[in-house]
Amino acid sequence: MSEFKPLLLSQEQRIRSGGDFRRCYNGVRAGDDHLLVFVVRNENKCRRVGVSVSKKHGNAVKRNRKKRLLREAYRGLQHDLPQGLDLVLVPRQRADSGLEEFRSSLRRLTRKLVRRLESPRMRPVRTEPSS
RNA sequence: GCAGAUGGCCAGGCGUUCGCUGCGUCAGAUUCUGGCGGAGAGGAAAGUCCGGGCUCCACAGGACACGAUGGUGGGUAACGCCCACCGUCCGCGAGGAUAGGGCAAGUGCAACAGAAAGCAAACCGCCUGAACAACACACUUCUUGGAAGAGUGUUGUGAAGCGAAGUCGGCAACGGCUUUCCAGGUAAGGGUGAAACGGUGCGGUAAGAGCGCACCAGCGAUUCGGGUGACUGAGUCGGCUGGGUAAACCCCAUUGGGAGCAAGGCUAAGCAGAAGGAUGUGCGUCCUUGGGCGCACGCGAUUCGGUCCGGGUUGUUAUUCCUUCGGGUCAGCUGCUGGAGGUGUCGAGCAAUCGGCAUCGUAGAUAAAUGGACGCCCGCGACGGGCAACUGUCGUCGACAAAACCCGGCUUAUCGGCCAUCUGCAGGC
RNA sequence: UGGGAUAUAGAGUAAUUGGCAACACAACAGGUUUUGAUCCUGUUAUUCAAGGUUCGAGUCCUUGUAUCCCAU
Numbered sequence: 001m002s003e004f005k006p007l008l009l010s011q012e013q014r015i016r017s018g019g020d021f022r023r024c025y026n027g028v029r030a031g032d033d034h035l036l037v038f039v040v041r042n043e044n045k046c047r048r049v050g051v052s053v054s055k056k057h058g059n060a061v062k063r064n065r066k067k068r069l070l071r072e073a074y075r076g077l078q079h080d081l082p083q084g085l086d087l088v089l090v091p092r093q094r095a096d097s098g099l100e101e102f103r104s105s106l107r108r109l110t111r112k113l114v115r116r117l118e119s120p121r122m123r124p125v126r127t128e129p130s131s
Numbered sequence: 132g133c134a135g136a137u138g139g140c141c142a143g144g145c146g147u148u149c150g151c152u153g154c155g156u157c158a159g160a161u162u163c164u165g166g167c168g169g170a171g172a173g174g175a176a177a178g179u180c181c182g183g184g185c186u187c188c189a190c191a192g193g194a195c196a197c198g199a200u201g202g203u204g205g206g207u208a209a210c211g212c213c214c215a216c217c218g219u220c221c222g223c224g225a226g227g228a229u230a231g232g233g234c235a236a237g238u239g240c241a242a243c244a245g246a247a248a249g250c251a252a253a254c255c256g257c258c259u260g261a262a263c264a265a266c267a268c269a270c271u272u273c274u275u276g277g278a279a280g281a282g283u284g285u286u287g288u289g290a291a292g293c294g295a296a297g298u299c300g301g302c303a304a305c306g307g308c309u310u311u312c313c314a315g316g317u318a319a320g321g322g323u324g325a326a327a328c329g330g331u332g333c334g335g336u337a338a339g340a341g342c343g344c345a346c347c348a349g350c351g352a353u354u355c356g357g358g359u360g361a362c363u364g365a366g367u368c369g370g371c372u373g374g375g376u377a378a379a380c381c382c383c384a385u386u387g388g389g390a391g392c393a394a395g396g397c398u399a400a401g402c403a404g405a406a407g408g409a410u411g412u413g414c415g416u417c418c419u420u421g422g423g424c425g426c427a428c429g430c431g432a433u434u435c436g437g438u439c440c441g442g443g444u445u446g447u448u449a450u451u452c453c454u455u456c457g458g459g460u461c462a463g464c465u466g467c468u469g470g471a472g473g474u475g476u477c478g479a480g481c482a483a484u485c486g487g488c489a490u491c492g493u494a495g496a497u498a499a500a501u502g503g504a505c506g507c508c509c510g511c512g513a514c515g516g517g518c519a520a521c522u523g524u525c526g527u528c529g530a531c532a533a534a535a536c537c538c539g540g541c542u543u544a545u546c547g548g549c550c551a552u553c554u555g556c557a558g559g560c
Numbered sequence: 561u562g563g564g565a566u567a568u569a570g571a572g573u574a575a576u577u578g579g580c581a582a583c584a585c586a587a588c589a590g591g592u593u594u595u596g597a598u599c600c601u602g603u604u605a606u607u608c609a610a611g612g613u614u615c616g617a618g619u620c621c622u623u624g625u626a627u628c629c630c631a632u
Contacts, residue, residue: 016497021498051498059532060532064502064533071151075503076149099503
């Protein structure tokens with residue numbers, strides 16, 4: 001399915017400003033044992049992704065490793081995702097999270113989130129005041 | 132061979148493929164895309180404990196505070212770092228550790244124990260004399276059952292108490308009263324304590340004591356020798372000694388402007404201001420008698436490391452200055468990597484290090500670039516096979532940890548190895 | 561990135577310039593009570609870690625760890 005499209009990940013496809021991150025945290029979210037995903041729609045028709053790893057995951061080497069694994073998982077799966085979304089990926093504090101776990105979690109969670117975005121918006125209204 | 136000591140080095144390797152960030156070049160195109168080439172984390176990049184470069188601010192000075200350092204000589208841009216040496220301590224040794232100036236300027240501290248914890252004595256104890264008592268000896272007088280006196284020797288007492296002596300009461304245990312507890316010498320001994328005013332021996336003495344002597348340890352002065360110096364070797368003399376603690380205050384010597392690349396500079400975009408405070412006086416000069424300008428003093432603000440003195444700048448009646456609160460933006464470029472640079476070699480030096488020559492081009496990210504997958508080799512671990520060398524399979528297996536303006540150090544973390552020199556023990560020739 | 565502070569029983573605080581780590585709360589055990597509450601008694605500390613100075617360190621010095629705060 002994605003063998004014709006290059007698996008690139010350039011700077012335009014990344015979320016880099018604090019405001020964009022804050023907008024995503026107010027959006028729809030879903031998570032499992034390995035991953036937490038925040039999603040919001042954006043105006044232009046491209047996918048963007050941001051990665052956030054807190055200091056509780058260890059020192060700089062361990063944090064960089066998790067960021068790279070998350071970016072690599074997104075890079076392999078980006079053409080399976082719909083257009084016009086901003087994603088923020090936050091890993092859970094687990095030592096056994098590898099690339100395959102992140103890939104399967106990302107695939108399952110984005111499918112769930114897309115379904116929730118297209119259904120009548122009951123969930124976002126309920127999540128807004130709590131956050 | 133085993134056990135160590137010191138110094139240095141490496142930080143899994145190779146290949147294919149999909150990606151990431153700069154650079155060079157070419158093409159499209161107009162600041163983006165593509166092709167090609169080449170580059171892309173460390174010995175600690177870490178902690179931010181010191182020192183410097185660089186940038187901005189401030190750059191008359193003085194006094195007092197404050198911080199840091201502390202053997203000597205050298206190295207360095209500088210250092211709290213490094214090298215060499217000295218002293219002290221530890222180790223059989225190779226070696227290791229060392230904040231290592233001054234308690235003879237002053238102040239302070241030392242719980243408990245101990246007689247006593249700092250300035251020299253007091254106390255216990257030991258000794259002498261006097262006094263009192265008892266006993267013994269011999270003497271004198273009166274006199275012969277004996278008494279009195281003074282003497283010598285021995286013993287006992289001899290600072291407050293269960294003391295001594297006398298006397299009274301009581302069968303006794305004991306109780307009451309009276310008297311007395313004087314004058315010196317001595318620091319050998321006195322359980323303790325981390326630490327106690329030199330140690331041992333002989334002499335000496337009433338008892339003792341560096342009181343004297345010999346040796347040893349320590350201090351001071353001095354002579355000669357070695358060293359740039361810290362210091363050290365040998366000798367002589369002296370009084371015999373004056374404790375410890377300064378990572379206790381302190382003293383001495385040396386030294387220290389402030390803030391930091393989010394420094395600083397440029398461009399673009401955007402917004403909304405509000406409140407409060409700021410004293411004048413004199414002189415000179417110019418013109419239209421009301422102001423302008425300048426100077427001095429005063430006052431306000433700010434700055435000169437913290438305070439004071441004393442300076443600098445600025446304002447002093449208004450399109451100015453200062454303070455506080457609020458609003459907006461937080462985008463891009465630059466600084467940004469060629470520097471106290473790396474490697475090799477020669478020379479100086481014990482070394483740290485320095486100099487000459489040759490050669491190399493070696494990260495620049497900004498929610499922050501080095502990653503993913505596969506294969507082979509290496510190492511490790513587990514389970515097997517084999518007498519052994521070795522070999523098969525498996526592994527979310529591969530130390531600590533990632534630049535953020537740049538250097539020099541220090542400290543801390545670290546799987547597994549390699550090399551060189553040296554020491555001790557055991558064995559063989 | 562720069563600056564500052566703190567760490568003591570389960571949680572909260574003391575420890576007067578170095579000399580036996582204290583207090584109330586909580587927990588546990590025992591006692592009082594018919595039972596419970598109250599009350600009484602007792603127990604519970606690697607003073608954040610390592611090293612040094614000192615006869616002796618919670619205290620002084622050095623290094624590290626963790627947490628919190630401030631500026632931009």
